[in-house]
Amino acid sequence: xxxxxxxxxxxxxxxxxxxxxxxxxxxxxxxxxxxxxxxxxxxxxxxxxxxxxxxxxxxxxxxxxxxxxxxxxxxxxxxxxxxxxxxxxxxxxxxxxxxxxxxxxxxxxxxxxxxxxxxxxxxxxxxxxxxxxxxxxxxxxxxxxxxxxxxxxxxxxxxxxxxxxxxxxxxxxxxxxxxxxxxxxxxxxxxxxxxxxxxxxxxxxxxxxxxxxxxxxxxxxxxxxxxxxxxxxxxxxxxxxxxxxxxxxxx
Numbered sequence: 351x352x353x354x355x356x357x358x359x360x361x362x363x364x365x366x367x368x369x370x371x372x373x374x375x376x377x378x379x380x381x382x383x384x385x386x387x388x389x390x391x392x393x394x395x396x397x398x399x400x401x402x403x404x405x406x407x408x409x410x411x412x413x414x415x416x417x418x419x420x421x422x423x424x425x426x427x428x429x430x431x432x433x434x435x436x437x438x439x440x441x442x443x444x445x446x447x448x449x450x451x452x453x454x455x456x457x458x459x460x461x462x463x464x465x466x467x468x469x470x471x472x473x474x475x476x477x478x479x480x481x482x483x484x485x486x487x488x489x490x491x492x493x494x495x496x497x498x499x500x501x502x503x504x505x506x507x508x509x510x511x512x513x514x515x516x517x518x519x520x521x522x523x524x525x526x527x528x529x530x531x532x533x534x535x536x537x538x539x540x541x542x543x544x545x546x547x548x549x550x551x552x553x554x555x556x557x558x559x560x561x562x563x564x565x566x567x568x569x570x571x572x573x574x575x576x577x578x579x580x581x582x583x584x585x586x587x588x589x590x591x592x593x594x595x596x597x598x599x600x601x
Contacts, residue, residue: 579592
């Protein structure tokens with residue numbers, strides 16, 4: 351059920367209360383999390399997992415323990431740390447690659463020495479995700495390392511741009527990505543779906559909105575307004591697929 355439709359069925363929701371709502375698989379925009387909690391009157395607990403860790407790695411706890419919107423919670427199985435490019439573990443509030451280790455983490459990939467060499471450092475499995483741990487051990491994911499936009503040497507996390515776009519009153523869905531650029535290597539672009547019942551907006555208006563809320567090098571230079579965003583067979587949004595569908599030389 352779409353969230354907008356659920357909001358029109360509050361009587362049914364009240365008769366069937368939920369203890370909590372669990373979110374996993376892909377990042378949940380904070381705006382959607384808050385609306386889910388308001389509509390269903392239940393905490394939304396974001397979590398994080400992958401097959402190589404027998405799935406679960408971190409999770410936000412149930413009340414009365416705090417659940418922090420925008421994070422995927424605390425370690426819930428393996429050890430979780432942040433590592434730099436040289437294999438050094440980083441302290442709180444430092445951004446780097448999320449790494450894990452523990453008895454539930456795979457020992458390696460069968461018949462794939464290249465993947466094993468790239469995937470493990472000092473006994474830690476490298477997830478390929480970028481993130482940061484706060485002082486309380488809550489993990490925030492900032493993006494996939496392979497999805498980072500490299501604009502003239504500046505590394506830009508597309509999820510940060512997604513969240514700004516999703517705060518626009520006309521935008522229902524948004525995906526930022528890198529598009530080829532003759533000078534910068536890559537330039538920032540984005541694909542958005544407008545709300546059916548929201549105020550109208552043009553690509554120029556959305557770009558102007560971003561200009562007021564983020565640094566110049568981060569803001570999208572192209573906005574593609576579409577009716578749907580490409581997804582994988584499991585329903586996930588793939589930035590790679592979006593970029594292949596909408597990418598073009600930036601001006």
